[in-house]
Amino acid sequence: MNTLVLRNEARKLTVSVIRAILVAGICFTILYPLLLKFAICFKSPEDLLDSSMAFLSRNPSFDTFKTAYQMMNYTESFLNTTLLCALSGLFHVISCTLVGYSLGRYKYKFKAIVFGFVIMTMIVPPQVISIPMYLSFGNVFGVSLIDNPVSLLLLYLTGNSLKSGLYIYLLTQFFRSLPKELEEAALVDGAGETKTMFFVMLPNARLMMITVFLFSFVWQWTDIFYTSMFFKNYELLSLNLGVVGSTYQQYMYTSKLPTHPMLISQMNNAGSVLFIVPLILIYLICNKYFVQGIERSGIVG
Amino acid sequence: MRLIDNMSLKRKKAVFGFLLLTPYLIGFVLFFVLPVIKSLVFSFNNITSEVGRGVIYRPVGLNHYIRLFTTEVAFRERLVSNVVDLYVNVPMIVIYSLFIAVVLNKRFRGRNFAKVIFFLPVIITSGVMLSMESSDYLLQSVQKTISEGNELLETYNAAFFDIKTVFLRMQISEEILKYLMAIIQRFYDIVISSGVPITLLLAALQSISPSVYESAAIEGATAWEAFWKITLPLVSPYVFMCAIYAIIDSFTNPSNKVIEYIMTTAYGPTLSYGYASAMTWIYFIVIAIFLSIIGGLFARSRVIFYYDM
Numbered sequence: 243m244n245t246l247v248l249r250n251e252a253r254k255l256t257v258s259v260i261r262a263i264l265v266a267g268i269c270f271t272i273l274y275p276l277l278l279k280f281a282i283c284f285k286s287p288e289d290l291l292d293s294s295m296a297f298l299s300r301n302p303s304f305d306t307f308k309t310a311y312q313m314m315n316y317t318e319s320f321l322n323t324t325l326l327c328a329l330s331g332l333f334h335v336i337s338c339t340l341v342g343y344s345l346g347r348y349k350y351k352f353k354a355i356v357f358g359f360v361i362m363t364m365i366v367p368p369q370v371i372s373i374p375m376y377l378s379f380g381n382v383f384g385v386s387l388i389d390n391p392v393s394l395l396l397l398y399l400t401g402n403s404l405k406s407g408l409y410i411y412l413l414t415q416f417f418r419s420l421p422k423e424l425e426e427a428a429l430v431d432g433a434g435e436t437k438t439m440f441f442v443m444l445p446n447a448r449l450m451m452i453t454v455f456l457f458s459f460v461w462q463w464t465d466i467f468y469t470s471m472f473f474k475n476y477e478l479l480s481l482n483l484g485v486v487g488s489t490y491q492q493y494m495y496t497s498k499l500p501t502h503p504m505l506i507s508q509m510n511n512a513g514s515v516l517f518i519v520p521l522i523l524i525y526l527i528c529n530k531y532f533v534q535g536i537e538r539s540g541i542v543g
Numbered sequence: 544m545r546l547i548d549n550m551s552l553k554r555k556k557a558v559f560g561f562l563l564l565t566p567y568l569i570g571f572v573l574f575f576v577l578p579v580i581k582s583l584v585f586s587f588n589n590i591t592s593e594v595g596r597g598v599i600y601r602p603v604g605l606n607h608y609i610r611l612f613t614t615e616v617a618f619r620e621r622l623v624s625n626v627v628d629l630y631v632n633v634p635m636i637v638i639y640s641l642f643i644a645v646v647l648n649k650r651f652r653g654r655n656f657a658k659v660i661f662f663l664p665v666i667i668t669s670g671v672m673l674s675m676e677s678s679d680y681l682l683q684s685v686q687k688t689i690s691e692g693n694e695l696l697e698t699y700n701a702a703f704f705d706i707k708t709v710f711l712r713m714q715i716s717e718e719i720l721k722y723l724m725a726i727i728q729r730f731y732d733i734v735i736s737s738g739v740p741i742t743l744l745l746a747a748l749q750s751i752s753p754s755v756y757e758s759a760a761i762e763g764a765t766a767w768e769a770f771w772k773i774t775l776p777l778v779s780p781y782v783f784m785c786a787i788y789a790i791i792d793s794f795t796n797p798s799n800k801v802i803e804y805i806m807t808t809a810y811g812p813t814l815s816y817g818y819a820s821a822m823t824w825i826y827f828i829v830i831a832i833f834l835s836i837i838g839g840l841f842a843r844s845r846v847i848f849y850y851d852m
Contacts, residue, residue, distance in 0.1 A: 261649075265646065265657045268734060269656075269657060269660045271730065271731060271734050272661070272663060272664060273663075337566060337567065340563045340564075340567070341563070341564060343563060344560045344561070344563035344564050347560070348560025348561075348563075349556070349557060349560070350557040350558075350560050350561050351557075356567075359575075362575075363571070363575055364791060365791055365830065365831075365834065366579070366827060367802065367826070367830070369795075369805055369806065370579065370582055370823040370824070370827055371574075371575065371578035371579055371582060372806075373582060373585065373809050373816050373820055374578040374579075374581035374582045374585060374820075375578045377590075377598050378577070378578070397570070397574055400566050400569060400570020400571070400574065401566070401567045402567070402570040402571055402575055410567075435555070435556065435559045460669075461670065463670075464669045464670030464671050465670045465671070467670070480670065480671045483671055483675065484671055484674070484675075510675060513675075514675050517671075518667050518672065521666055521667055522666075522667065524666075525666045526659075529662075532662065533658065533662055533742055536739065536742045536743060536746065537745070537746040538746075
């Protein structure tokens with residue numbers, strides 16, 4: 243009897259040790275580039291050339307961050323980006339909820355086809371349609387919508403923008419999973435369609451709507467596909483990050499200072515860190531919504 | 544108003560539901576269908592855009608496509624390497640996600656922390672960050688020195704240490720070995736693209752009632768048997784979904800080499816919109832074929848419960 247208990251304990255211990263090593267290893271794989279980025283940024287120019295240290299630095303300094311902050315025009319572009327992402331989130335919630343609610347709760351003739359459209363917008367890479375969009379947005383009734391925020395807002399409001407298909411899919415599945423009795427009770431109590439929608443069904447979907455808002459916010463933050471098409475002349479973080487290295491090079495050149503590929507690369511890393519810190523904060527605070535949104539979307543179960 | 548009052552409830556509901564769709568449908572036609580048709584037309588034309596005169600079409604027939612399949616090498620090369628990438632990555636992403644989901648499904652200390660970290664790449668390694676990472680000099684050089692160090696180690700200790708020779712001595716065929724080596728090299732890519740699949744599969748695992756496992760255990764099933772006979776069949780529809788997700792994710796990824804090439808052709812110094820459109824169409828057809836093959840495979844295998852969309 244004793245040996246049996248002992249054997250069982252030993253097995254449990256082995257399993258948990260193996261599991262701990264595995265999970266810790268994968269966590270390290272994911273965090274390693276991030277840690278490396280942080281580490282690189284604190285190095286002074288002499289430390290960069292010192293190959294005896296990978297992570298630590300002899301004279302840590304914040305100078306790189308300060309320069310990167312200037313190079314990216316951070317304050318202005320941060321505010322612009324936040325505004326754009328918040329609008330993206332809000333408009334996506336409105337447009338995708340309408341479509342998801344309609345597809346999830348109502349029965350009509352062409353529903354399956356419309357759902358097929360939604361899936362299709364997910365599968366076709368946006369690059370396929372980018373060229374004609376670029377050309378046709380350049381001349382809409384004589385007005386150029388390129389470099390004009392209106393164009394992107396139009397895409398959000400109709401639910402035909404970056405990853406909209408995914409949001410519509412999530413919301414559709416969620417609305418489909420709500421019980422029919424909710425609607426029937428509202429009907430018996432004398433609520434019309436709009437009343438049922440706004441006061442009975444949508445409050446139930448709060449969690450899902452927050453999830454869509456957050457995903458849209460975060461993915462708009464990192465997007466360069468649409469922003470480089472429609473916001474070329476605006477101060478946005480994602481655009482400024484993409485060129486932070488060359489901006490720095492130019493700056494050093496005009497002020498007649500020596501530069502080095504290492505320094506440019508360090509600038510890229512510092513820019514990336516400044517760029518993702520807000521995202522990491524949002525993710526850590528709202529982690530629940532990101533993960534639970536996918537878990538409870540009704541796709542599963 | 545009378546028209547609405549006279550309708551039956553069912554019909555009224557249908558009309559209301561359809562009305563909710565109108566903004567989406569308008570947008571769909573304007574910002575999806577029309578551009579798709581236009582891009583098809585573009586691919587049969589030489590396109591130049593001139594100030595004041597708008598877009599000028601010069602029809603060339605199938606020339607762009609013929610050029611892509613005959614003289615152009617760079618595009619085909621990238622396309623093939625992209626598809627080969629998928630052939631290694633997608634099965635691995637699915638297997639890895641399922642494995643991690645099973646591990647995370649048990650309670651242990653630090654589980655929530657691990658969940659947070661595993662989902663982190665979905666947030667931070669997207670869009671511009673992906674291209675920053677793949678083009679960065681310092682990150683690359685540090686990683687390169689590490690891998691070069693490994694190679695050095697390999698040549699010195701080949702007799703004792705080299706995994707490759709060990710496997711070769713075990714009579715494992717060269718092909719499988721190449722595949723395994725490719726997986727080891729891509730481990731980071733696989734890990735960062737598994738955030739959403741892990742979450743989906745974890746939710747699927749949690750939806751299986753524990754009583755199923757209990758009764759199986761009473762009947763004498765081991766955990767290994769329970770995995771193959773209960774877990775896998777029950778989560779198989781979601782495994783399929785994860786495969787589809789992984790394919791779409793990697794095909795539409797902006798740091799993807801084919802897409803990079805298309806974008807430089809279209810917006811680079813040559814500005815060949817028509818030619819780039821032809822590329823996107825070939826690319827899209829390849830995606831469609833890939834997706835339908837996967838769909839066909841899953842539909843054929845008996846384990847799958849047909850999942851009603």
